[in-house]
Amino acid sequence: MATAIALVPALTPLQPAQVAAAVTAPSIQPRGLPASPADDDVKDVPLVVSEITPESVGEKSTVTVTGRVSNLTEETQTGVSVRLRYSSYPLSDRDALDAHADGEGSTLYQSGPRFAVDGDLPPGVSVPFTLKAKAKDLDLLGGLGVYPITIEALSDSAGAIDAQHTFLPYIADTKTGDLDTIKTAWVWPLMGRPQRADDDTYLGDGLNENLAADGRLGVLLSTGAQEGEIDPAETGEPVDPDAEETPESPSPSPAASPGQEPGDETPAEAETEEHSAGQVPVTWAVDPGLLADIERLSSSGYQSLTAGRDPAEQPALQDHDVSVNAQAWLTHARRWLDTDPLLASPYADADLPALLAADLDYDAERSVRLGQETVREVLGRDADPTLSWPAQSSMDSATRDFLAAGGTTTFILNDAALPAQRWLGYTPTAAVSLPVPDREAGTALVADSKLTAAMGADTHSPGAATLSRQRFAAETAMIAAERPSVDRTIVLAPPRDWDPSREYAEGLLEASDSLPWLDVVALNDVKVDNAGTKSRQKLTYPDKLASSRLSGDELDDVRATRRQVKLFNSVLADDEDPFRPAVLRMQSAWWREDEALAAVTRARVSETVETTKGKVHVIPGEPITLASKNGTLGVVLANDLETRPVKVYLSIFSENSERLAVGNYTDSMEIGPGGKTTVYVPLSAKVNGRTVLHMSLQNADGEPLAEEQTMTPVNVTGLGTGALIISGSAVLVLILALAPRALRKWMRNRARTEEASQGPAPEPAGGVGADAMPHNGNGPVRDESAAAASETAPDLSGRQEPDGSADTDRESETVGVDGDADGAPRP
Incomplete structure (x- = not known):
């Protein structure tokens, strides 16, 4: 260069400033700032x-x-x-x-x-x-x-x-x-890969960090809203989408000036509206699955996996308290996203091409439906169902038809899905018509892939934000310079996992509004350029994307888990599907790029489903003994689910029905959360021995809830028919043998009772009682014949005194069942 370029002194007045000089023209160099x-x-x-x-x-x-x-x-x-x-x-x-x-x-x-x-x-x-x-x-x-x-x-x-x-x-x-300006529209992503496996287990604690004011999602929310940073101390209660709004009574503004009519804007209000009008319009793109992950963090404590990415490794769990970052983030999101345009991906950004190719249309439909429901529940508002941003900004024809059938009219894609014509020498316009079978043509808004890649650069290292912002200005200026007089539109859609520095994100919004060749507009204000439609080829699904979608083996794992989920759902009395979000997270398109973490997620969800099914079970009983022909078995059923009632069917069968038969019992019952119930089952034994009863809980279709069955051994020890007859006969003989003696004893006891009641008689001479001898008018007379009979009568006890006389006094003693006088057992 022929002319020297003068440089201003450096800013520090305390020391001389160094000045740069052109190489071709030396000049004096003042000293620079201190090192x-x-x-x-x-x-x-x-x-x-x-x-x-x-x-x-x-x-x-x-x-x-x-x-x-x-x-x-x-x-x-x-x-x-x-x-x-x-x-x-x-x-x-x-x-x-x-x-x-x-x-x-x-x-x-x-x-x-x-x-x-x-x-x-x-x-x-x-x-x-x-x-x-x-x-x-x-x-x-x-x-x-x-x-x-x-x-x-x-x-x-x-x-x-x-x-x-x-x-x-x-x-x-x-x-x-x-120079004609290029219309520019923003799509601002609040998206990211699934953070949970099952509903209560996070794949790490990174989400909590990302929700902080200086975290990835915190920066995206605050810079996109252009409202300042998130206040960590400002938290609120979850939104109830069904709650009716309470109308606020109008009140006079304290800033109203004299003569101001009611309803006129105050200076403060006018300033607020002017500030809002000066903001760069953005269309928010949210992943409902990520919103649900954030909402779960904000509601209660949670657990995160701390193990590696090997699904065979037993994961370790770490407990965490409720996330204050999540509470603050949601509070600001509900306020800042209240009126801006909003689109939602399917829940967890489901891999729609893979699901539709595998005939999992039902799962694809559920992902869209659950996505809309989740946005309504978490943010308290609806997303625009006419806007869709397919995973990886691309789609095949089956996905296009599926989304169009669900109400989508505008598709946000990249230029790999709708490439420019080969003969075209410049960047074509983004807003073109997209043919859709059996209906009016839709609209495709095509994001430039080079711009997307440039915006997605790492801007956290020193100086990176400046260079990336300058690259953005250069890219857009180059597009404008290609055809300065041709009206075109560009769509700015950063990567879904965009992680810009705050300086860079704010700088991009400012640049899109300040660069003279750009005219930033709202996405819904972009109109189709029919002439520009011819500049793009037909819808294309790149081979690289087609080959990277979820594989058959991965979806087979999902199917196996879905079968167990379906079985569990079939016994829920409230007809709900609590594992639906977890299954959809397993089908996310994010797992295309992280197969190891996808395997960990599938293993964790499958394990949780099996564990949860096991909470509805038969409580195993101890081995029982049946000592008779018939008996009753009490079977205890438990529902250890804390919040859900179940309706189950009990199935019992005998391993050997010829030995032990099961009678009729109440086989269906509803058990409340955390409840237990007992079913009484009649049993009938035919032969002595050990038999096993198999028990299982089933649904209404007879499908067992668990593969393993509860087994209860029953030991029958009751006697046979012949032994019962012999025993009965022996008892009868014993009764007949003892009956006469018992009768005689009863008669003697009765006679003695009567004699005692008549009182004592005068003692006759010879020591014989007067009442024991007949009277002849002069005194008692002895009945000789009776005395002789008494002396010659045999001793019924069969026992003799040593002198040979019968011991008649023993007849008055108590007689035992075995024949002993004192009732004691004989040796």
């Missing part, structure tokens, strides 16, 4: 470009590049300098732009301003730099276009230190009217 230790965030970046202004360069602009250079080596570097190199010719196309961004473009020979470090640069020390040049001195020859620049750091001792490749979008003279 400082390198920050931790630049320890891996020796050259950081922190700002480039302006983003859009005009003829009268002054280009300013600021940043810092650091010595990250262990040796002192001498002769360190930073310089700007550029080309005075614009890049020819977007491919050349990509090449330069990757450092693979043509060498830039023009030299711009240069900054030299005063003195040596010790290890671990950083020095700020500023490069300035007037646009007219750069002699940009092509007018409207994108010019490549490179910022280089060099040293005499180490040579090239680092280089950053970026761009200068340039508009020579906008008064000519050659």
